[in-house]
Amino acid sequence: MKVRWFVFLFLIFFGQVLIAQTSRSSRLYRNAPAFGSMKLSFGGGLSYYLGDMRAKTDLRFIEPHLAVALLYRLSEHFSARGEVNLYRLSAKQEGGPVWYNNLSFRSTNPAAYVGLQADLFGFHTERFVKPYLFGGIGITFINPKAYYQGKWYSLRPLQTEGIAYKRLVRIALVGIGVSFKYNDRLGFAVELSDNFANSDYLDDVSTNYPDPTGMSELALALSDRRSELTNLPTGYSPRNEPGNQRGNPKIKDSYGFLSLRAEYLIGSPMRRAERRKLKCYY
Structure with a gap:
């Protein structure tokens, strides 16, 4: 007892x-001072393609993406931000205004950027909800592919428009987010961002149909896929003439993210020193 x-x-x-x-x-x-605190953010959500093959708002081509970000606090309202993404884009002209060209693509791309996050409320402000803005510059590696006769083919090596465009592309992004505090260390956030590429070839479509001279059979088949259709409008040839419009080079491609993130406050130099003093492991 x-x-x-x-x-x-x-x-x-x-x-x-x-x-x-x-x-x-x-x-x-x-x-603790705001400067030097670090926060890890990880999660994912939806990616949406905005380019030459997009037919208004087409929910068929919503794809997944994953993201990991690290924030380093510079002041009460500003943090340096670095992020790595893996995202997928896809689209088809089927069902759109130029369905008779029958082009399509899919691409799974890594990306990374560095930038700045601006919080509406300060680091020490006790609020459950904190909105913020963010932006940055970075790079992405593009690899558009097309499905043909039961197999996926990488399009860039085929030069479907007669152009060997770059796979490593510069990007700029802007976004808005809302952070929700769970406790002093944990939280989650919802973010919406636009990513603008310095390329019009995320989808392998930009300018005109090329001169077929010297192109391989596979390159010709994936450059102009109109001949695969059996329901062409009256007067439309089963193949496009060289020089016919294939894309719109005046507007470069972009893509958007809708993300749900989990956040973990790693701490600050002062806090880590205090933890060592107090031997307080939490």
């Missing part, structure tokens, strides 16, 4: 110590 009471009293004492330590840690966080 005495042993049970001893265990019971020990658990109460240990619980009180733990609560006091946690409370003290929370106060340390609130009193």
Whole structure:
């Protein structure tokens, strides 16, 4: 009986110590300087292609994406932000205004960027919801492919418009987000962003149908896919003439993200020093 009471009293004492330590840690966080704190953000969501093959708003071509970001606090309202993404884009002209050209693509691309995040409310502001803006510049590696006769083919090596465009492309992005606080260390966020590419070849479509001279059979088949259709409008040839419009080079391609992120506050140099002093591992 005495042993049970001893265990019971020990658990109460240990619980009180733990609560006091946690409370003290929370106060340390609130009193810590904003500069130098780091936050890890990871999650994913939906990606949406905006380019030559898009026919208004087509929900068939919503694809997934994954993201990991690291934020380094510079001041109460600003953080440096670095992010790595893996995203997929896809589209078909089927069902659109130029369905009779019958082009399509799919591409799974990595991307990375660095930039700045601006918070509407300061680092130490006690609010459950904190909106912010962000933007940056970076690079993405594009690899558009087309499905043909049961197989996916990479389009860039085939030069379907007679142009060997670059796969490594510069990007710029802007976005808006809302962060929701769970506790001093954990939270989640919802973000919406636009990513603008310095290329019109995310979908392998930009200018005109090329001169077929010297092109391989596979390159010709994937450059002009009109001949695969059996329901062409009256007067339309089964093949496009060289020089006919294939895309719109005046507007470069872009894509959007809708993301749900989990956030984890790694801490600041001051906080890590305090943890070592207090031996408070939380």
